[in-house]
Amino acid sequence: xxxxxxxxxxxxxxxxxxxxxxxxxxxxxxxxxxxxxxxxxxxxxxxxxxxxxxxxxxxxxxxxxxxxxxxxxxxxxxxxxxxxxxxxxxxxxxxxxxxxxxxxxxxxxxxxxxxxxxxxxxxxxxxxxxxxxxxxxxxxxxxxxxxxxxxxxxxxxxxxxxxxxxxxxxxxxxxxxxxxxxxxxxxxxxxxxxxxxxxxxxxxxxxxxxxxxxxxxxxxxxxxxxxxxxxxxxxxxxxxxxxxxxxxxxxxxxxxxxxxxxxxxxxxxxxxxxxxxxxxxxxxxxxxxxxxxxxxxxxxxxxxxxx
Amino acid sequence: xxxxxxxxxxxxxxxxxxxxxxxxxxxxxxxxxxxxxxxxxxxxxxxxxxxxxxxxxxxxxxxxxxxxxxxxxxxxxxxxxxxxxxxxxxxxxxxxxxxxxxxxxxxxxxxxxxxxxxxxxxxxxxxxxxxxxxxxxxxxxxxxxxxxxxxxxxxxxxxxxxxxxxxxxxxxxxxxxxxxxxxxxxxxxxxxxxxxxxxxxxxxxxxxxxxxxxxxxxxxxxxxxxxxxxxxxxxxxxxxxxxxxxxxxxxxxxxxxxxxxxxxxx
Numbered sequence: 205x206x207x208x209x210x211x212x213x214x215x216x217x218x219x220x221x222x223x224x225x226x227x228x229x230x231x232x233x234x235x236x237x238x239x240x241x242x243x244x245x246x247x248x249x250x251x252x253x254x255x256x257x258x259x260x261x262x263x264x265x266x267x268x269x270x271x272x273x274x275x276x277x278x279x280x281x282x283x284x285x286x287x288x289x290x291x292x293x294x295x296x297x298x299x300x301x302x303x304x305x306x307x308x309x310x311x312x313x314x315x316x317x318x319x320x321x322x323x324x325x326x327x328x329x330x331x332x333x334x335x336x337x338x339x340x341x342x343x344x345x346x347x348x349x350x351x352x353x354x355x356x357x358x359x360x361x362x363x364x365x366x367x368x369x370x371x372x373x374x375x376x377x378x379x380x381x382x383x384x385x386x387x388x389x390x391x392x393x394x395x396x397x398x399x400x401x402x403x404x405x406x407x408x409x410x411x412x413x414x415x416x417x418x419x420x421x422x423x424x425x426x427x428x429x430x431x432x433x434x435x436x437x438x439x440x441x442x443x444x445x446x447x448x449x450x451x452x453x454x455x456x457x458x459x460x461x462x463x464x465x466x467x468x469x470x471x472x473x474x475x476x477x478x479x480x481x482x483x484x485x486x487x488x489x490x491x492x493x494x495x496x497x498x499x500x501x502x503x504x505x506x507x508x509x510x511x
Numbered sequence: 512x513x514x515x516x517x518x519x520x521x522x523x524x525x526x527x528x529x530x531x532x533x534x535x536x537x538x539x540x541x542x543x544x545x546x547x548x549x550x551x552x553x554x555x556x557x558x559x560x561x562x563x564x565x566x567x568x569x570x571x572x573x574x575x576x577x578x579x580x581x582x583x584x585x586x587x588x589x590x591x592x593x594x595x596x597x598x599x600x601x602x603x604x605x606x607x608x609x610x611x612x613x614x615x616x617x618x619x620x621x622x623x624x625x626x627x628x629x630x631x632x633x634x635x636x637x638x639x640x641x642x643x644x645x646x647x648x649x650x651x652x653x654x655x656x657x658x659x660x661x662x663x664x665x666x667x668x669x670x671x672x673x674x675x676x677x678x679x680x681x682x683x684x685x686x687x688x689x690x691x692x693x694x695x696x697x698x699x700x701x702x703x704x705x706x707x708x709x710x711x712x713x714x715x716x717x718x719x720x721x722x723x724x725x726x727x728x729x730x731x732x733x734x735x736x737x738x739x740x741x742x743x744x745x746x747x748x749x750x751x752x753x754x755x756x757x758x759x760x761x762x763x764x765x766x767x768x769x770x771x772x773x774x775x776x777x
Contacts, residue, residue, distance in 0.1 A: 380626045387609045387620045394607035397569060398623035398683060399595025451611075 210353055211472050213398045217358030219464020220365045223426070224420035225437050226444040226456035227368065233450050234363055234376075235409040236297075238308045241289060241317035244438025245413055248318050249288070250325040251430040253283040253423030255334050263327075274336045275437075278418070285414030286407075288319075293406045295319040301402065302392060320435055334425030348494040365457065368419060372453055379460045385409055389451075443491035449504020458502060518739065519547030521580075522723050523568070528577035530563055530747075537563040537573065541749050543742045545691075550717050550724045552734045555744035556767060560726045562604060564744065565693050568725070569601050571593040581673040582690065585723060596624045600689035604696045604727075610669030614679050618654055620763045621686030622647040624668075648690075654685045658712060674705035681712060685720075692716065698733060704706055706730070710737055735759065743767070 227245060232240040240246075256262030257277035265271045272280060296311050339356035357431040376382040387395045388405045396402060424434055444463050448455025467486040475482050494501065523545040530538040538560045542605070545551045553561045566572040568579060570591040578587050581597060589597075609617050617768060655664055658678050663671060668679050677697065684692055697713065698706045714737055716722050728734045734741065735755040743750040743758055745767040751758050758764055 380623065383612075383616060383620055386612055386616075390575060390609035390611055391607045393571070393603065394609065394683075395620075396591035397595065397601050397603075397607070398569070398620050398687060399592045400620070401590075401592040 206351060208469075211468050213352070213354055214358070215465035215468030216461055217355065217361065217464070218468065219461035220362045221357070221420070221423060221439070221460075222425060222440055222444050222463055223457045224361070224365055225461025226441040226448065226460050227365075227372070227453065228416040228420065229441055229445055230448075230450065230453055230456045231372070231413045231416060232409060233389075233445075234453075235389045236406060237305055237307075237389055238312060239305075239450075240315075240413065241309065241312040241438065242319055243413065243417060243441065244435040245316045245319045245323070245416035246285070246288075247421040247424065247437070248412065248430065248432065248434040249323050249421075250281055250285055250418035251334060251425040251434065252332070253284045253324050254278065254336075254418070254422065255332045255425070255430055256327055257281060258336065259332070278422075279337075281418055282415060285418055286411045289410030289414050290407050292410055297406050298403065316435065316438075320432065324432070331429040331431040332425070333429045334422065336373055336422060336426065338422075338426050340426075343444065357423075357426055361427075364419060364423065368416065369453060369457055372412075372416075376453070381405075381438075382407060441485060443487040444492050445501070446491040448499055449501030452501070452503035455501055455503035463490065466490060518549055521545070522547045522582060523725070525564075525568070526578045526580065528564075528567055528572040528574045528579065530560075530567060530572055536695050537572075538567070538744075538747045541577070541604055541744070541747075541751065543565050543752050544675040545725055546742075547723055548717070549739045550713070550726070552738035552741045553725065553727045554729075554731075554734055554741055555750070558746070559744040560623055560747040562695055563747075565601065565695055565725070565727065568594070568691075569693055584619055592624075595687065597685075598690035599693065600684035600687040600691070601693035602677070602684050602695060602697060604699060606673070606676045606680055607764060608668045608676055608680055608683070611667065613665050614660060614668055614671075614682075615651065615655070615664045617652045617679055617711050618682045618686045619647065621654075621683040622650065624687060639738060650688070654682045656687070657715070658682050674701055674708075677701065677705075677709065678712070681709075685716065685722075688720075689722060692722050692724045694724060694728075696727050698728060706733065710766065713737060737761055 228243040228246065229240060229480060232238055232243070254277055257264050257272045257279060257280050258274055259265065260271050262271060288423045292315065296315060297308075300308055338360055341356060342362065343354045343356050346354045350382045375384065384395070384405055385408070387398070387400060388402060392402060421430065424430070425436070440463075444456060445461040447462055448457070449457025453470070467483045471480070471483045519545045525544065526542050528538055528541045529536070541564065553564055554562055563572060567574050570589040570593065573588040578650050579589070581599065609620065623753070626647060626674065654659055658681065660675065660678055660682065664674060668676055681694075685768065694713070698709050701709060710733060713724060713726070717724055726738075738755055741752060741755055741758045742752045743761070743764050750763045750767055751761040
């Protein structure tokens with residue numbers, strides 16, 4: 205029983221990580237109807253940039269002879285992500301207004317590979333251990349009292365994710381910009397007609413998802429180092445989105461948790477019978493089932509087309 | 512016209528506007544002017560360039576030649592968000608609402624250009640933003656009241672019937688308290704009762720708020736009833752401009768509508 209609980213908890217924590225990435229997708233999808241394939245690369249890019257700002261072997265240190273303190277590094281990285289967002293709008297999106305979603309999607313695939321290349325050139329391709337002082341190791345309290353093995357970092361990640369969701373929910377529901385974001389997602393022309401500037405909104409939403417990517421990058425980086433395989437967790441976020449619904453912020457969280465727990469439990473309990481490696485395909489399998497029985501996901505908007 | 516209004520000076524002057532897409536000329540050399548507090552109709556057969564004209568006025572299209580003067584500012588190209596800030600609101604031929612949002616939120620977006628308190632204050636809903644939000648809500652409630660859509664204020668607009676959606680769209684435009692209201696076929700696809708309602712709202716808006724209205728409409732009866740002046744377009748050219756009576760008896764206009772002048776079916 206205890207072992208099962210540990211499995212579930214570790215699944216939940218892995219799920220939080222997926223959720224963080226999925227969240228970035230949902231934000232951009234909600235506000236612009238674009239599936240941003242580059243979200244995983246955003247997380248990678250943010251992680252790399254942060255590392256180089258704060259580590260003693262980063263190029264910031266080489267250039268100026270000192271590394272930034274962590275908090276300043278995070279702010280600087282956020283600045284980098286805003287610049288990236290601005291460039292994406294200026295160089296890509298602006299020229300694709302009113303195009304088919306598939307064209308916008310293709311452009312984000314291009315963006316993903318471009319950013320990955322730029323990241324490689326700027327920061328190098330080694331695995332970089334990111335240490336921003338988050339607690340590491342197992343929680344002694346849980347281990348001593350309940351004999352449970354829980355990583356402290358994962359608890360931190362869960363708290364961060366929760367705070368992030370609350371902040372985003374308030375931002376989307378309560379502010380003028382949040383309303384404008386939802387408006388842009390629904391209808392570009394109508395949004396323009398009430399005086400919403402599409403360009404501003406896009407820069408904002410890509411910046412916000414850059415921020416979410418930064419948080420995801422920090423968490424993944426602290427856990428397993430910043431490496432280029434990080435861009436592949438974008439693919440893991442896909443089943444999470446199918447499960448949770450592409451337009452739902454809570455959906456991204458719940459979807460991530462279900463996938464995280466599901467694959468851990470499946471791996472541990474069903475793995476031995478099929479020779480293991482269930483973790484690699486379980487999420488996609490689950491997504492497939494969902495596509496068949498509930499294509500809008502758990503929390504997505506059901507699309508009813510009037511004819 | 513049974514009610515009294517004072518038609519003012521020119522608020523919108525369209526001067527020699529030409530617009531083409533590739534080789535296709537959508538508008539050539541169009542000029543007309545709209546006076547303050549007027550109901551002004553743009554009519555013409557399908558493909559005459561009526562919607563293109565509206566799109567030029569609110570900045571969706573950028574004409575290659577000519578200028579548009581609105582409230583004394585003369586420009587050839589204007590961005591939609593600038594046009595909105597200057598006081599131009601519009602509705603669309605095919606309804607363009609934010610279908611995921613409620614009626615209230617949709618109409619609230621109309622207040623977009625009027626909101627300017629900081630993001631932080633809005634998020635925590637205290638201080639100046641609280642007051643601002645309340646003030647905007649009051650305007651929105653007035654619009655909802657005016658259009659008699661209290662019952663659907665919390666309903667997601669995507670689920671509303673067509674006629675009501677049109678009304679919500681009008682509400683969103685009204686919430687901006689525009690000086691110039693552009694209506695692209697406000698009565699298209701409506702049944703008789705809905706049309707009468709919409710006519711009444713348009714006239715009431717014009718009457719009570721003094722809003723200048725430029726509208727496109729196919730229903731001739733409606734156009735002739737509610738407009739002060741009419742401009743007729745055909746194949747991107749101006750055929751006639753004047754009061755409904757003048758236009759009705761204009762030979763070019765009659766020909767265009769009967770298809771004589773082009774020798775084709777229209």
